[in-house]
Amino acid sequence: MRVMVIVKASPSSEAGELPSTQLLEAMGNFNEQLVKAGIMKSGDGLKPSSTGVRVRFRGDERIVTDGPFVETSEVIAGYWVWEVASMDEAVQWAKRCPNPMKEESDIEIRPFFEMDDFAANDPDGKVAAHEDRLRTSVAMQDSTLAPYLFFAGRCDEAIEFYKHALGATVAMLMRFNESPDPVPKGMLADGFETKVMHATVHIGKLTVMCSDGCDDKSTFDGFRLALSLPLEDDCKRVFDSLAQDGKIDMPLSKTFWSPLYGMVTDKFGVGWMVMVPGDNS
Incomplete structure (x- = not known):
C-alpha cells in the first residue's frame, strides 16, 4: 500500500529556519535506509507557507489568498511517499525518523486511495483505464529512448568509423570477458569472448547503445537513424562520410x-536519414 507521510509545520519551520547540519545528516541517513529498504518513492521539504x-x-x-497561514497544524512542512505492507509498518518506520523540528512536532500518515476503492462508482472500468493511461503518460515524461545496434562482431570497427x-x-x-557475471555456456559464438558486450556512444545529443551481439547473424532492417545538422555544409560532409564504402539510397536534395x-x-548496414531541419521539423 502507498502512504503519504506528512511532516506538519512548526513555528520554526514557518519562520523559515533551516535545519541544522546535524539534522540534515540524520535525515539523509534515514532517507538512505528508506531507499535501501525499497520503502521511499519520493519526498521533499516545503518552504514556509509565507x-x-x-x-x-x-x-x-476562485479566491486566491497569499500566505502565511496562521494555523501551523493545517500547514505541511514536508512529505514522503512510501510503499509499505501495512499501516503498522509505516508507523514503525515513522518512529525511527529523527525529530524533523527543533521543537515538538507531528508526522501524519495517510493511505492513498486506490482505484479499487472506487469500483462501485466505476462499474465499467472506464475511469480506472483512464487513470492507468495517465500514470503511463506521467512515467514516460521522464523516460529516455535510445537505439541499440548489434554489429555482428564488427562493433569495434563501427565505433572507430x-x-x-x-x-x-x-x-x-x-x-x-570483462562481465562481472559469467556469460552462460553456449551463448557466444566461437571467438566472441573478447567482443563488445555493451557500449554507450554519444553522437551529438543522441545516445546510441551498441554491442557485437552473440554471433554474426545480426542485420539492420526496418528502421533508419535520423540525423539533423543545422548547416548544409556539415550535412554534406557527414553524408559523404557515412557513404564511404556504403550505399547512397537517396542523394542529398531539397x-x-x-x-x-x-x-x-x-x-555496416545501418540506414541513416541525414538532413538540415526545415521550418516544421
Missing part, C-alpha cells in the same frame, strides 16, 4: 520538409 498561496473554491468563484565520420565519443565499453535531405546506408 511563500505559498491558497485557492478557495466557492461555486464558480563513427568517431571519424560523426565525432562519436565512447562513454563506456565492456567486453564479454524536399518540401527540408532544405537538404538524403538517405544512406553505411558499410
Whole structure:
C-alpha cells in the first residue's frame, strides 16, 4: 500500500529556519535506509507557507489568498511517499525518523486511495483505464529512448568509423570477458569472448547503445537513424562520410520538409536519414 507521510509545520519551520547540519545528516541517513529498504518513492521539504498561496473554491468563484497561514497544524512542512505492507509498518518506520523540528512536532500518515476503492462508482472500468493511461503518460515524461545496434562482431570497427565520420565519443565499453557475471555456456559464438558486450556512444545529443551481439547473424532492417545538422555544409560532409564504402539510397536534395535531405546506408548496414531541419521539423 502507498502512504503519504506528512511532516506538519512548526513555528520554526514557518519562520523559515533551516535545519541544522546535524539534522540534515540524520535525515539523509534515514532517507538512505528508506531507499535501501525499497520503502521511499519520493519526498521533499516545503518552504514556509509565507511563500505559498491558497485557492478557495466557492461555486464558480476562485479566491486566491497569499500566505502565511496562521494555523501551523493545517500547514505541511514536508512529505514522503512510501510503499509499505501495512499501516503498522509505516508507523514503525515513522518512529525511527529523527525529530524533523527543533521543537515538538507531528508526522501524519495517510493511505492513498486506490482505484479499487472506487469500483462501485466505476462499474465499467472506464475511469480506472483512464487513470492507468495517465500514470503511463506521467512515467514516460521522464523516460529516455535510445537505439541499440548489434554489429555482428564488427562493433569495434563501427565505433572507430563513427568517431571519424560523426565525432562519436565512447562513454563506456565492456567486453564479454570483462562481465562481472559469467556469460552462460553456449551463448557466444566461437571467438566472441573478447567482443563488445555493451557500449554507450554519444553522437551529438543522441545516445546510441551498441554491442557485437552473440554471433554474426545480426542485420539492420526496418528502421533508419535520423540525423539533423543545422548547416548544409556539415550535412554534406557527414553524408559523404557515412557513404564511404556504403550505399547512397537517396542523394542529398531539397524536399518540401527540408532544405537538404538524403538517405544512406553505411558499410555496416545501418540506414541513416541525414538532413538540415526545415521550418516544421
